[in-house]
Amino acid sequence: MEKLDGFTEFVAVRLPALTRFGFALTGDHQLAEDLVQTALFRLAQRWARVDEPQAYARRIMINESTSWRRRRRVQESPLAAAGDPAAAVEVAESVTRRETFIAALRMLTPKQRAVLALRYYEDLSEVDTAAVLGCSVGTVKSRTHQAIRRLRELAPGLAIGTGRSLAEEVVR
Numbered sequence: 001m002e003k004l005d006g007f008t009e010f011v012a013v014r015l016p017a018l019t020r021f022g023f024a025l026t027g028d029h030q031l032a033e034d035l036v037q038t039a040l041f042r043l044a045q046r047w048a049r050v051d052e053p054q055a056y057a058r059r060i061m062i063n064e065s066t067s068w069r070r071r072r073r074v075q076e077s078p079l080a081a082a083g084d085p086a087a088a089v090e091v092a093e094s095v096t097r098r099e100t101f102i103a104a105l106r107m108l109t110p111k112q113r114a115v116l117a118l119r120y121y122e123d124l125s126e127v128d129t130a131a132v133l134g135c136s137v138g139t140v141k142s143r144t145h146q147a148i149r150r151l152r153e154l155a156p157g158l159a160i161g162t163g164r165s166l167a168e169e170v171v172r
Contacts, residue, residue: 003048010053011040017122018057024117025065025110027102035061035068055132058118062133066110097158104154112147115140 018039022032039060043053050056105113111133118129119140126144130137151158 004044007044007047014054014057018061021058021117021122022061022065024105024121025061025113026068027106031068035064038064058122058132059134062110062114065114069110100155101151101158104151104158107154108147108150112143112150115143116147119144 015036018036019032022035022039023029026032026035039057042060043050043057046056047053105116108116114133115129118124118132119126124132126137126140130140133140
């Protein structure tokens, strides 16, 4: 069991954040959970040799989500809103904004989604994002710019890049 020393603690602390990161990559809660499970399984296999488990898990998730997207298209699932009539309009608008944003995210390339998730959801610097993705800082800047420009084209009503973070768009 020495091989997995600290693994349980890592999972207990990082599971919620990894699940949110998985959702940012896939736009689907069930796929996010599957993605995290796959990443944790692969991480456990190499636990004793991994120096940066969080970065390693994120890298696995990025690679796996890219592979999944190549194999199949993710079908959108409708969200149902419930509540009193006064709050229903606010909930409906919030759900519409979120669904619009998620649909726009799904139309980005996997690499664009990964860079946005790392930069704005995981709040990594450009240097750290480049290290996780195994590319240059210039590539991170370029992909970020292209992804945000594409999001603005796909969802012009969301005011992306006007002070509100991309993570706030997903959470709202």
